[in-house]
Amino acid sequence: FQKITNLKIFLEEREIQIEFDRKNSISNDVLDPQLSKRLQDIIQFYKEEYNVDVIKELLVTNAYGANVAIGSGISDYVQDDEEWWLTAKNKGVYTGALKYYDIYD
Structure with missing residues (x-):
């Protein structure tokens, strides 16, 4: 990413x-499929252990806000405009409250 001109x-x-890929049922490529699999395993663990589907969106970004791994959810590719991402970039970590999103019902 550092070498990209614009x-x-x-x-x-x-x-x-x-x-476009999402709307046309083409799976989006993920930069780190092993990390994505690990995130999916975490989600599956909670489903099996507690019989509740509590994680609807789980992702990892790089220093530029671009997703590098997606475990679940329909997130934007770029997170650099999200409050949580900006806080994490500035402070090194973000811990927020659990949130309910009715779009996942």
């Missing part, structure tokens, strides 16, 4: 492509 345009184009 990172903002690159990320915007990537997000448009992923949204």
Whole structure:
């Protein structure tokens, strides 16, 4: 990412492509499929252990806000405009309250 001349345009184009792929049932490529699998395993563990589907969105981003692994959810490709991401970038960590999103009902 450091070598990309216009990172903002690159990320915007990537997000448009992923949204197109999602709408056309093409799986979006993930930079780290092993990490994505690990996130999916964590989600599955909680489903099996507690018989509750509590994690609807779980992802990992890089220092630029681009997703590098997705365990679950229909998230944007770029997270750099999200409050939690900005806090994590500035402070090194973000811990927030659990939230209910009715879009997952």
